[in-house]
Amino acid sequence: DVKVTQSSRYLVKRTGEKVFLECVQDMDHENMFWYRQDPGLGLRLIYFSYDVKMKEKGDIPEGYSVSREKKERFSLILESASTNQTSMYLCASSPGGRPYEKLFFGSGTQLSVL
Amino acid sequence: QQPVQSPQAVILREGEDAVINCSSSKALYSVHWYRQKHGEAPVFLMILLKGGEQKGHEKISASFNEKKQQSSLYLTASQLSYSGTYFCGTDNTGTASKLTFGTGTRLQVTL
Numbered sequence: 001d002v003k004v005t006q007s008s009r010y011l012v013k014r015t016g017e018k019v020f021l022e023c024v025q026d027m028d029h030e031n032m033f034w035y036r037q038d039p040g041l042g043l044r045l046i047y048f049s050y051d052v053k054m055k056e057k058g059d060i061p062e063g064y065s066v067s068r069e070k071k072e073r074f075s076l077i078l079e080s081a082s083t084n085q086t087s088m089y090l091c092a093s094s095p096g097g098r099p100y101e102k103l104f105f106g107s108g109t110q111l112s113v114l
Numbered sequence: 115q116q117p118v119q120s121p122q123a124v125i126l127r128e129g130e131d132a133v134i135n136c137s138s139s140k141a142l143y144s145v146h147w148y149r150q151k152h153g154e155a156p157v158f159l160m161i162l163l164k165g166g167e168q169k170g171h172e173k174i175s176a177s178f179n180e181k182k183q184q185s186s187l188y189l190t191a192s193q194l195s196y197s198g199t200y201f202c203g204t205d206n207t208g209t210a211s212k213l214t215f216g217t218g219t220r221l222q223v224t225l
Binding site for chain 2: 004102
């Protein structure tokens with residue numbers, strides 16, 4: 001089974017801190033995604049990557065950046081954390097190369113910015 | 115723009131049926147359904163492609179009406195294990211690389 005691992009289940013940071021959320025997948029998937037999940041708003045795409053060093057903005061990229069230096073690892077970076085970035089962050093991956101594929105999600109990181 | 119899911123929440127007794135709807139304002143190439151149990155990662159249920167194709171997964175099936183830009187998820191003879199939040203993800207590009215998810219439908223199945 002595909003495993004998507006997020007480094008932290010819970011994270012507490014202070015306003016203005018630089019925050020790194022890490023995600024690793026073990027199935028050699030091409031595509032990786034970062035979503036945030038908020039009550040009443042569902043899942044919203046922040047960034048995705050379809051290859052190493054490639055990235056594309058999702059629907060809500062403001063305040064975030066990403067890094068993909070290796071195929072298996074996709075990092076989400078909050079340059080200067082703010083309280084409105086308190087949320088559940090979900091990483092996902094998919095094989096790539098075919099038009100219709102399912103996503104494999106990690107268990108999420110609950111980030112609290114104080 | 116996010117697809118609209120309805121209802122927002124539903125409570126069922128075990129064995130009852132439910133329908134969850136997903137409606138988009140944009141033309142759709144495919145619709146993807148996921149279920150998330152409390153505290154867990156969302157899990158893929160099924161993908162529906164253009165053509166009104168109906169797919170099934172256990173006692174869960176779905177339809178896709180591309181003209182109406184709508185999909186419906188049918189849960190028959192619900193089980194306790196069906197409880198969770200159901201999300202539809204819509205693909206407007208034909209590549210499924212950028213799904214737009216709805217706000218979710220919370221389903222609770224009780225004894």
